[in-house]
Amino acid sequence: MRDEVDLVVPVKTLDRAKTRLTSATGGDPVSHAALALALAMDTVSAALATPGVRRVVTVTSDPAVAAEMAALGVEAIPEPAEPGLNEALMHGARALRSNRVGALQADLPALKPGELQAALEAAAGRRAFVPDRQGTGTTLLLAAPGGELDPRFGVGSAGHHRISGAIALFGPWPSLRCDVDTEEDLRLALTLGLGVHTANALPAWTT
Numbered sequence: 032m033r034d035e036v037d038l039v040v041p042v043k044t045l046d047r048a049k050t051r052l053t054s055a056t057g058g059d060p061v062s063h064a065a066l067a068l069a070l071a072m073d074t075v076s077a078a079l080a081t082p083g084v085r086r087v088v089t090v091t092s093d094p095a096v097a098a099e100m101a102a103l104g105v106e107a108i109p110e111p112a113e114p115g116l117n118e119a120l121m122h123g124a125r126a127l128r129s130n131r132v133g134a135l136q137a138d139l140p141a142l143k144p145g146e147l148q149a150a151l152e153a154a155a156g157r158r159a160f161v162p163d164r165q166g167t168g169t170t171l172l173l174a175a176p177g178g179e180l181d182p183r184f185g186v187g188s189a190g191h192h193r194i195s196g197a198i199a200l201f202g203p204w205p206s207l208r209c210d211v212d213t214e215e216d217l218r219l220a221l222t223l224g225l226g227v228h229t230a231n232a233l234p235a236w237t238t
């Protein structure tokens with residue numbers, strides 16, 4: 032199937048992840064780690080339920096993340112020696128050895144499989160990306176079949192992916208574009224309908 036893809040989902044160690052979201056859990060490290068993990072679990076669960084997604088792997092050096100992902104049937108590939116998000120994604124993509132790879136950010140707790148599927152179809156076999164709701168970041172990057180992922184994540188990644196020749200996809204996919212970096216993002220994701228892991232890990236102010 033032309034649109035079938037294997038996805039790499041990068042997850043930082045939970046004690047370093049989602050620093051901009053720290054205030055959401057009142058500075059409690061245990062609640063913060065639980066929330067960061069829940070975001071990743073919901074993202075991966077939605078990806079696994081997407082018909083055009085053949086396989087999902089995570090790249091992480093956190094044993095707690097690896098154990099929880101294993102419970103979902105998702106392999107955790109250890110972080111490469113070279114640090115950095117793009118290095119982690121290239122390492123995961125190489126390990127997959129698939130015809131077509133993609134990178135999906137691990138902070139999409141409202142992700143709906145139908146919206147991810149629609150984006151895969153809109154890419155129509157091209158190297159393409161989905162900008163976040165602000166239009167500056169990237170939530171999904173897809174290689175062309177047989178092509179390189181060439182990830183350029185980081186500040187202003189949407190512009191970097193566009194300059195590198197990837198096609199920007201702007202579909203009606205709010206759950207795919209709502210990455211959760213801040214409390215404000217979390218509030219918006221809540222209105223879109225959170226996955227069960229994040230719903231169970233929500234801070235008290237949301238209830």
Ligand SMILES: Nc1nc2c(ncn2[C@@H]2O[C@H](COP(=O)(O)OP(=O)(O)OP(=O)(O)O)[C@@H](O)[C@H]2O)c(=O)[nH]1
Nearest residue numbers: 041042043048049050051090091115116119137138
């Ligand atoms: N494996 C791996 N994942 C990373 C790395 N850097 C970022 N990520 C993941 O990439 C995704 C997008 O990163 P950000 O949205 O900036 O998330 P973050 O770095 O946890 O958040 P902040 O600390 O607030 O910047 C998240 O799922 C991170 O866990 C890295 O060096 N290795």
Ligand SMILES: C=C(OP(=O)(O)O)C(=O)O
Nearest residue numbers: 168169184185188210212
């Ligand atoms: C790392 C990225 O995401 P964020 O803007 O969510 O940090 C990115 O878009 O490259």
